[in-house]
Amino acid sequence: MSGPTTTSIRPEEILRDAENLRRSLGPSFRDAVVEAIYADAERIARRTVRRAGERYDGFDQWLDRVLTSPITGLPIMGLGLALVFWVTIVGANYPSELIATVLFWVEAQASALFDMLGVPGWITGFLWHGVYRGLAWVVAVMLPPMAIFFPIFTLLEDLGFLPRFAFNMDRLFKKVGAHGKQALSMSMGFGCNAAGVVATRIIDSPRERLIAILTNNFVPCNGRFPTLIMLALVFFAAEFPPAYASFVAAGAVVAVVVVGIVTTLVVSALLSRTVLKGEASVFTLELPPYRRPNVMQVLYTSFIDRTIFVLRRAVLMAAPAGGVIWLLSNLHLGGQSLALWIADFLDPLGNAIGLDGVILLAYIIAIPANEIVVPTILMTYTNAGQMIEISGLDELRALLVGQQGWTLLTAANLMLFSLLHNPCSTTIWTIWSETRSKKWTAMGALMPLGIAFLVTFVVAQGVRLLGS
Amino acid sequence: MDLWDMELWNGHGLGIGAVGLSLLVLALAWPRYGVWAYLRRLRRQARRIQQEDALKHIYNYQSRHLPVTLASLAGTLRMGRGRVARLVAEMVDAGLLRFEGDTLALTSRGQAAALQVLRVHRLLERYLADEMGMPLGAIHQEAERQEHHLTPEQVEALARELAHPHYDPHGDPIPTAQGQIPAQEATSLLAWPLHRPARILHIEDEPRTICTQILAEGLLPGTTVEVLEADERGLHLRLDDQEFWIAPVVAAHIHVGPGHPGRRRKTLANLQQGEWGRVVELDCQGLARRRFMDLGLVPGTRVKAVMHAAFGEPTAYLVRGTLLALRREQAQRILVESLSPEEIPEERHAPPGPGPMDPEEISGEHQVHPA
Numbered sequence: 001m002s003g004p005t006t007t008s009i010r011p012e013e014i015l016r017d018a019e020n021l022r023r024s025l026g027p028s029f030r031d032a033v034v035e036a037i038y039a040d041a042e043r044i045a046r047r048t049v050r051r052a053g054e055r056y057d058g059f060d061q062w063l064d065r066v067l068t069s070p071i072t073g074l075p076i077m078g079l080g081l082a083l084v085f086w087v088t089i090v091g092a093n094y095p096s097e098l099i100a101t102v103l104f105w106v107e108a109q110a111s112a113l114f115d116m117l118g119v120p121g122w123i124t125g126f127l128w129h130g131v132y133r134g135l136a137w138v139v140a141v142m143l144p145p146m147a148i149f150f151p152i153f154t155l156l157e158d159l160g161f162l163p164r165f166a167f168n169m170d171r172l173f174k175k176v177g178a179h180g181k182q183a184l185s186m187s188m189g190f191g192c193n194a195a196g197v198v199a200t201r202i203i204d205s206p207r208e209r210l211i212a213i214l215t216n217n218f219v220p221c222n223g224r225f226p227t228l229i230m231l232a233l234v235f236f237a238a239e240f241p242p243a244y245a246s247f248v249a250a251g252a253v254v255a256v257v258v259v260g261i262v263t264t265l266v267v268s269a270l271l272s273r274t275v276l277k278g279e280a281s282v283f284t285l286e287l288p289p290y291r292r293p294n295v296m297q298v299l300y301t302s303f304i305d306r307t308i309f310v311l312r313r314a315v316l317m318a319a320p321a322g323g324v325i326w327l328l329s330n331l332h333l334g335g336q337s338l339a340l341w342i343a344d345f346l347d348p349l350g351n352a353i354g355l356d357g358v359i360l361l362a363y364i365i366a367i368p369a370n371e372i373v374v375p376t377i378l379m380t381y382t383n384a385g386q387m388i389e390i391s392g393l394d395e396l397r398a399l400l401v402g403q404q405g406w407t408l409l410t411a412a413n414l415m416l417f418s419l420l421h422n423p424c425s426t427t428i429w430t431i432w433s434e435t436r437s438k439k440w441t442a443m444g445a446l447m448p449l450g451i452a453f454l455v456t457f458v459v460a461q462g463v464r465l466l467g468s
Numbered sequence: 469m470d471l472w473d474m475e476l477w478n479g480h481g482l483g484i485g486a487v488g489l490s491l492l493v494l495a496l497a498w499p500r501y502g503v504w505a506y507l508r509r510l511r512r513q514a515r516r517i518q519q520e521d522a523l524k525h526i527y528n529y530q531s532r533h534l535p536v537t538l539a540s541l542a543g544t545l546r547m548g549r550g551r552v553a554r555l556v557a558e559m560v561d562a563g564l565l566r567f568e569g570d571t572l573a574l575t576s577r578g579q580a581a582a583l584q585v586l587r588v589h590r591l592l593e594r595y596l597a598d599e600m601g602m603p604l605g606a607i608h609q610e611a612e613r614q615e616h617h618l619t620p621e622q623v624e625a626l627a628r629e630l631a632h633p634h635y636d637p638h639g640d641p642i643p644t645a646q647g648q649i650p651a652q653e654a655t656s657l658l659a660w661p662l663h664r665p666a667r668i669l670h671i672e673d674e675p676r677t678i679c680t681q682i683l684a685e686g687l688l689p690g691t692t693v694e695v696l697e698a699d700e701r702g703l704h705l706r707l708d709d710q711e712f713w714i715a716p717v718v719a720a721h722i723h724v725g726p727g728h729p730g731r732r733r734k735t736l737a738n739l740q741q742g743e744w745g746r747v748v749e750l751d752c753q754g755l756a757r758r759r760f761m762d763l764g765l766v767p768g769t770r771v772k773a774v775m776h777a778a779f780g781e782p783t784a785y786l787v788r789g790t791l792l793a794l795r796r797e798q799a800q801r802i803l804v805e806s807l808s809p810e811e812i813p814e815e816r817h818a819p820p821g822p823g824p825m826d827p828e829e830i831s832g833e834h835q836v837h838p839a
Contacts, residue, residue: 012646019644022632030631031750034761035768064775064784064791073778167793171779174795180782205755207600277606282756282798284763287784287791 060290067164077165082254084152085190089225092144099143103136126326129386134322134372137387138314141371145222146310149191150302158293162187166285176265177272179208180283186212186264189219190257192310193423194430196221201434207276210440211268213431217423217448218263220256223370227418228253230374234397235411252415260419267451275443313426317368322387325365325376330385339380353453354413354460356404363417368425373418409463413456420452517616518555520585521545523564526574527582536572583643588615588623590636590643593673595626597637598754604637604688605680608673630754637753638679639670639689639723654723657703658716660695667692667727678721685712690751692727708733734806736785736799739773744812745804746770752801764788765802770813 067073107128114124156162162184170180181203189196196216203209220228232252237245328339339361347357362376375387381404382388390396400406422445423431432441496503525544529536542552556572559565564578574582592611596602602610618626624645627633634650635641643649654669668689673679686707687693697704702715739745747769750757764787765771772786782795794802 016646016648019646019648031761031766035766038764038766038769061774068775068777068784070778070780167782167784168778170777170793170795171781174781180793180795204759205599205601277602282601282752282759283782283793283795284759284798285782285793286763287793289791 063290064164064287067161068168073164073168077168080156080161081187084149084156085225085257087152088145088149088222089229091148092222095144095147096140100136100140103140104133107132107136122330125330125385126323130326131319131323133386134325134369135315135319137322137375138318138369138371139311141226142223142314142369143307143311145225146191146307147303149222150195150306151298153188153191154298154302154306155293158291158298160288160290163285163287167287170283170285172265173268174283176269177208178211178268179203179205180285182208182212182215182268185216186219186261189216189221191222191306193217193219193221193427194310194313195306197427197430197434198309205282207272210435211271211276213434214271214440214444214447215264215267217427217444218267218420219260220419221370223424224418225253226371227374228256228415230396231411231415234393234400235406235408238393238397239408256415256419259416263420263451267447310426313429314369314424317425317429318372321365321368321372325372325379325387326385328365329379329383337383340383343380352460353417353456354409354463355417355456356410358404359414359417363421366424367422370418370424409460413459416459417452417456420448420455422446422449422452513616515558518545518547519559519564520616522555522559523574523578523582524585524589526565526572527579527586530574535570537570538572541572580647583647583649584620584623585615586649587643587645588618590640591623591626591630591633592618593636593638594630594633594642594754598630598756601755604683605676607637608676608679635689637689638673639668640673654725657693657695657719657722657724658698660724662695662698665692665694665727666724668722669725670723672721678718681718682714682722685714686710687714687722693724734804736771736773736794736802736804737783737796739771739785739804741773741775744770744772744807746807746811747802748805749803750801751803756798756801760798760802763792764790765792770807770811771804 067076110132111124111128114128115121153162165187166180166183169183173180173182182200184202185196185199188199193216196219197213200209200212200216203212229249232249233245236252237249240248325339328342329337331338333341342364343357343361345357346360350356350358350360358377358380361380362373365376366373372387375389378384378390378399379387381399390399422428428441428445431444432438435441494502499505522541522545525541526536529540534540538549538552538556541556542549545552545555547555556565559578560567563575564581565572566575567573589611592614593607596607596610597604627645633642639654641650657666657668660666668687668691671679671682671687671689687705691707694706695703696706696711700716702713703719704711704713734745736745747765747767749767750760750765752760760766769787774784774786774791776783777793782793783799784791784793785799786792
């Protein structure tokens, strides 16, 4: 006789039973669970938590009315952003010069030491005038504006102003099929496009996040502002009496920023109607109460999370670029430097879009860091063996207009090209690490480049047609 | 250093040539990334797409009791007769198909494989509609494109992420991983009696023009309609406050079951500035629904419309003590009812005391008293 009979149950049967049970639960089951959790939480909170009278009324409500009204809200936000740029640019001037002086002093001393020790000239040149100089240049130009911009930005975020900005701008982004929070990642892009791309993490719909990532590059970052300001001063301000000069220069930079924002919206619209087709997904935005920010935390997040993060990647990219620049200007083929050979080759293409071969060469070399575009252009024009700076505006004008034949068209197209061209390699790398997709990374790099060529080509040909 | 100097390169010609040749061979024959491996992968992929499309076609015809022949298959796959015959022979060898006289039939293995393809397709449709926010009219084509590129592990991960949905956005049942598909008791809208509320269960996703037309009228799965009259011109329907006619051929693509008589829809978007309401139901799925619930917008929650943004939209609502901005489209998915005056929470200069809470504040500046 056998013992108690055992019924054998096969795993497939259990799975099938589970599946049937799941089907019998119906769709409202999940909702019931969530509702029960909320009901529990509410009951516990009511029993245990005492509020110190901080409700949504009074000052918060008044401030919200002011900031979201069409009459007062939009001008306040526009002026606020302009003020942030102004403080960043003006405030970064002096520390930038200081850092440059110190770092270039180190270069001079170190190369002198190498010469004294009898190290071959090309080693000194490559290491100190190439790699180190590129690195020092990027740090000097990039660090101060970022160290100013990011804390201000984080402060505005913590105070609760930035969410109101996104709230107000959402209608525009909705019209182009994008997410309102793209206004935030876009503003962050003014500081650094790589940081802007990281900031798109706040958008939870993958489609709209991709739109924000791919278009972030269309607002000029801190690395590109110096180029824009230089051009505005040399070309646009110089056409006007000195009293108006700085306003005209500021106006030209603002115009470029506006073109950038309009491009962001137009390209977002095109993307959301073609490759990233879809309806606007769920948009929810919390408007936190206004509160006093925690200063230490602001400094920490803006320094560690943003400034250092961006700086580290930029330095990794800038050092090799410095080496390449030195090699190109010091290796010669048939009595002409490699840089000039390449520039000559690129010249027809450059001409077609109202620029020249040297500028295109500089943009190719400067893919790792946009800060070194202008120094590289100047280096190639003057045939110097290393990146140089020309401080006097008149001198600069004499070189660019007098010797190289730049016109207002060159300047305008260079501003447009600088605004629209492919993102720097730090940003491209960030797009890759955020999307993990070769396709979207390539798209993020090549689409802006194509747009930049198209726009500058149309402008150049249009102006030449009208002018002749 | 002048690289143009020929002396520098003299005598290295053979070396340079050898290096170049070996690089070329490597590029062609490299195991996983070489050109040859790439072409082989492309071929395998193309074969998989043909097989899966064939399985789907045969399953569809079989379930409608239509005969499947080589000709009908060639038409659907847009392939020549010869290539279809080769494909079918391969599938017969693989034990997926068998011939019954002139017509083709799925073996039990073929049936399981077809259901798996259908499962991937419908899961993808659910994903595209709910998570990617793609319009309902476009998801079928997109799913057709993507369904051939997922591994079984990715499919199961997708099902888990979507919380094992039972129906696709058109209302078609999704087969289970074990290959079960529930039968659906749906009637064609054409056969539905007049004046009895009909809940739309299923809309056929092909042909596309008819599907788009149905969706454009706002006839989505889950909505309730009423047939007012029916004649040879078509059906006269009422949906919420609208009345319209649809052609019989369109109505034939809509399947319905019994529904509840609709009450007047009031949503968050209808709230005036400063007006309170109570959430009754969330009329959405997937990402949107989860998002609303995460934010505390569950049925029973009291909500107040506070302000509009500078361009008139979005609108900020007060939910459980937090200000929350929603676009009009989202607000329209949240059904509310009006509050009676005594239910409206005390607002001005509330004395310190219990009130609506959000979890974050418990750990914040507020005092916590253990019960």
